[in-house]
Amino acid sequence: MSAVAASTGDGAACGARHVAIIMDGNGRWAKKRMMPRAFGHKRGVDTVREIARAARDMGLEALTLYAFSSENWKRPADEIADLMGLLRSFIRNDLDELVANNTRLKIIGDYRALAPDIVELIEDAMARTAQNTGTTLAIALNYGSQQEIARAAAKAAAKGAITPEAIEAELDTACLPPLDLLIRTSGEIRLSNFLLWQAAYAEMWFTDVLWPDFTPAHLREALEQFAARERRFGGR
Ligand code: IPE
Ligand code: IPE
Ligand code: MG
Numbered sequence: 001m002s003a004v005a006a007s008t009g010d011g012a013a014c015g016a017r018h019v020a021i022i023m024d025g026n027g028r029w030a031k032k033r034m035m036p037r038a039f040g041h042k043r044g045v046d047t048v049r050e051i052a053r054a055a056r057d058m059g060l061e062a063l064t065l066y067a068f069s070s071e072n073w074k075r076p077a078d079e080i081a082d083l084m085g086l087l088r089s090f091i092r093n094d095l096d097e098l099v100a101n102n103t104r105l106k107i108i109g110d111y112r113a114l115a116p117d118i119v120e121l122i123e124d125a126m127a128r129t130a131q132n133t134g135t136t137l138a139i140a141l142n143y144g145s146q147q148e149i150a151r152a153a154a155k156a157a158a159k160g161a162i163t164p165e166a167i168e169a170e171l172d173t174a175c176l177p178p179l180d181l182l183i184r185t186s187g188e189i190r191l192s193n194f195l196l197w198q199a200a201y202a203e204m205w206f207t208d209v210l211w212p213d214f215t216p217a218h219l220r221e222a223l224e225q226f227a228a229r230e231r232r233f234g235g236r
Contacts, residue, residue, distance in 0.1 A: 025186025025210030054216035070144030102134035109143025
């Protein structure tokens with residue numbers, strides 16, 4: 001039995017299947033150390049690697065990470081270039097491990113608007129991991145939830161009636177399990193245009209910990225609290 005399932009209190013199958021994280025606080029982490037923001041982002045990638053491994057070890061079906069929002073284009077060009085550079089090196093350096101560990105890589109968001117070489121790296125990485133059956137690591141890139149919902153509604157309309165089910169089937173997350181738990185680091189209590197639709201009945205867990213300081217023990221703590229919550233989905 002996985003550690004996540006083992007933490008369920010009442011014997012019901014209430015371990016989380018799908019966890020999403022708004023990875024926030026890299027800049028503040030660096031600032032506290034009087035280092036450039038890029039240093040915080042670099043350490044943030046180390047945390048991504050560690051948390052992706054932990055999610056796999058804990059038996060999660062899916063881990064969705066918010067890496068670059070559609071609003072993050074408002075940042076200075078040099079910071080955007082640093083983030084894109086880290087994305088390139090993450091895919092280049094970590095793909096073999098994802099393949100070996102049976103992890104399936106998925107991208108949500110309008111990633112095709114990124115630089116052509118990144119699009120190629122992403123598509124190659126998704127193709128190489130497509131048959132994997134372990135944890136799905138979904139990375140949100142150039143992702144905005146309102147844009148995603150609008151795209152999905154347009155696709156649904158082109159096929160017929162616009163119903164919640166029809167929209168849901170066209171969301172970027174359509175192949176992922178329902179979202180159980182949404183975590184945000186760094187003390188901000190907002191969603192910043194992330195998974196607005198999918199979070200309708202997700203549980204929320206906010207922590208002051210800055211993303212580079214987030215550890216598997218924090219993830220475990222969030223999952224344990226999740227398992228102790230009563231979800232009613234509007235019923236009683
Ligand atoms: C999160 O850290 C990473 C991205 C949004 C890309 P931030 O860069 O937002 O760090 P803070 O919020 O300024 O500390
Ligand atoms: C949300 O963080 C986006 C990511 C974590 C990728 P931001 O730092 O961009 O969010 P705001 O601007 O504080 O809402
Ligand atoms: Mg931030």
